[in-house]
Amino acid sequence: MNEVAVAPAARETEAADRILRIDDLRTYFHTRDGIVRAVDGVSFSVGRGETLCVVGESGCGKSVTAMSILRLLPQPPARIETGSIVFEDRDLLTLTEAEMRRVRGNEISMIFQEPMTSLNPVLTIGQQIAEAIILHQGLSRAEAERHAADMLHRVQISDAPQRLGEYPHQLSGGMRQRVMIAMALSCNPKVLIADEPTTALDVTIQAQILNLMRDLKTDFGTAIILITHDLGVVAEMAERVVVMYAGRKVEEAAVRELFARPLHPYTHGLMGSVPRLNEAAETGERHRLREIEGSVPSLNQLIIGCAFAPRCAFASDRCRVEAPALAEERPGHWTACWEWRAVEERGHA
């Protein structure tokens, strides 16, 4: 069986400011139709106060990775087979459920994609925000509500005290997402995991929410793991980027470096498929959007060679039989590709 051999250089150096380190995480789903390898040997780390974006198409495993960090996946079908998730100095995968609950919402928080359905319709906003505060910080109901009102103010919701008594259906989508953010940050977590937080929102609201997240990050010093399929969001928010494909990490770099010089055909393809508004003005001609042909492989089949090879314009024979190892081919820039030099050259053309 071809495993992705992780070269020693790919492991993060033991820097003290790495607040979350995921090492060789494998999360498999045991279904009636076989084993789905949703996350198949993913490693990355997040620094204190850093914004890391995880990019990939739907089905590449980014959400499952996020859910695995907080161990929110239902254990019968899902199972974290191996790996470690070290938060500060503890491996989250070794904690008991009770200890894990103290981490959730408290030290590591998560917000989700669908603000419309992620809030309980029969409880007030105030109750839902105060709940986490009361649970983790032991404040009284009154103190917690005051704190909740303060949080609502911080996420720029006006009339905070009045809003506390309102129900989710009385709020717009953008406001609900703000409430989710307020809820997530209420206990001052060290890491915020945001799973496609703006995908379900209008474009103008998207911008507002992203700006809000950036401001709050500065205020609170929270590290953010932002999961998205939208490169625009990556460009806006990321300091570093991890690109995932078919359950594996295929590239990692600082954001500018990634955009300037993608070293993996998949990233290269993603960049090429983003429409550029100024292109006609700059180069005097317009190009067709380049799409990546083919589709994502199904994750319950064993993959031989590089998972991206069937769709790859740069694929060589070696790619089809031997899965590429993740390696630091340029300083601070990791990629899992045999033909990365060809990709680099094409990027310069």
Place this chain on the structure above:
Amino acid sequence: MYGYIIRRVLATIPVMVVVGIFVFLLLHLTPGDPAAVIAGDYASPADIARIRAKLGLDLPIYIQFGKWVWALSQGDLGISIFSNLPVAQLIGQRLEPTLMLSLATIIIAIAIAVPLGVIAAWRAGTVVDRFTMLFAVLGFSVPIFVIGYALMYVFAIKLGWFPVQGYVPLAKGFWPFLQSITLPSVALAMLYTALIARITRASVLEVLTEDYIRTARAKGLTSTAVLMRHALKNAAVPIITIIGIGIALLIGGVVVTESVFNIPGLGRLTVDSILRRDYPIIQGIILVFAGVYVIVNLLVDISYTFFDPRIRY
């Protein structure tokens, strides 16, 4: 919110009108002459004429309907053909046993079914769940009187723990009352319990797949807190609904149970009246039962506002 309540109350009026029309027409839908039907097979033409005059059946139908509605508003449900007593009085006499039986049944059913359904949903797919669902299917498949006789055979005849038949009024002592009411209410409760447990399980199961449950878990809440505070309130609406709808089944079951266990309640009155073709009583009882059903469901509708703030406008 008060607008909602008022609207719900007003909505019951057309329903009762339909019931009223049906009940009234009951007599007039018989093939043949209503008076002859009431008089029976052995009546002479003179008897039939007398009955016709007595019940005002020779008047035009809308006048009859008007008189009937007017009498209803005064609380007059008519006179029993067989016993010549006011129907309202007869119903009043038989009310207590039926009421007690129904209350006991509802209490038993809800107390068992809701926790059972919640546990089954929480541990979906496990042995507990399968066993609960099996019990539920049995509960509403085996007819009430079969269950009743089975219980009677085992616990009353063979073991002698409970009286075989009959009803002891509360006034004659709490313990004897309880003994006489146990077997019938357990038999009756089976059906109701099964129904409620199934719906509870389905509702809670569905709620547990919702996104806000995921959010609640991500906040670090314990499973119990998630279940009690987030899931149950959302699952309540279908559960309460089925409790309301189940009243109709309950009423039907009461009729049978009283017959099996020989309890002198409204159910027995109904059966006796049917056999004797005592239409005024039949009409009165249907009105009363339908009225109870409508009121209970009205209360259910109003209770929605407590559980779901979206249903207030």
Place this chain on the structure above:
Amino acid sequence: MTATTGDLDIGASRGRLDKTLEFARRNPTVVIGVTILTIMALIAIFAPYIARDPLLLDPVVRLEPPSAANWFGTDHLGRDVYARTVFGTRISLTVGLSVALLSTSIGLVIGLIAGYVRIVDALVMRIMDGLMAIPGILFAIALMALFGSSVQNVIIAITVPEVPRVVRLVRAVVLTIREMPYVEAAVSVGTRLPKILIRHILPNTFAPLMVQATYVCASAVIVEALLSFLGAGTPPEVPSWGNMMAEGRVYFQIKPWLLFFPGLMLAIMVLTVNVLGDGLRDTLDPRIARRMK
């Protein structure tokens, strides 16, 4: 490599066989349910061949417990309980199936109309709500009191209270499908109403209706037994399970077999039909389960 038509045929039928076996493996209860029901249907059909005349009186051997001569014993008129139980299958199955068929057909028609024609809708739904407020058994009893005792009347009396629920179901489907984009598209292209009903709406009603029909069938079997038990059902000489229990109840304490066998058969039949309904519901569409509430 080309395959001959012979190869293709075998391949296709093996695929279907595999699928059926797979289905059977995953839903053992449905398989058991169907098997038992088939057995019951066979019992009903071949009743005269597997039992003697259920109406045959023989007062000499009245109230005998089960024995070699009378497998289930005899009743108070000396009739063979086993024979009556076997023939009772016919009554129950007939009533159950007839009520299911009738109520779904009538309910379908009314529901389609109500769902599509708004003026009719308001009126019809009010009437349906009113009818549903009357407890089913009382409704049926009242109707039986009106029309007199016969198997046909029992079927009608049980069907009428079941119709409103079917109407509700069909109407709900119609209302949902009517708003669907593909129906709007069909209307905008000028498709006429009957075709829309038949092409788009009707197929969507089949699954929920089938599930509802099984539940109605089970319910009808019980109600017929209840009615007969109360004396307001099938005529006394007809060997229905409810009648048997009504007649046998007087002797219950000393001769329980008179109630036991018909009761058992009732329980089995209703149980299997309900299990079948559940299985159907689970296979056909999990979304139906929501509407069944």
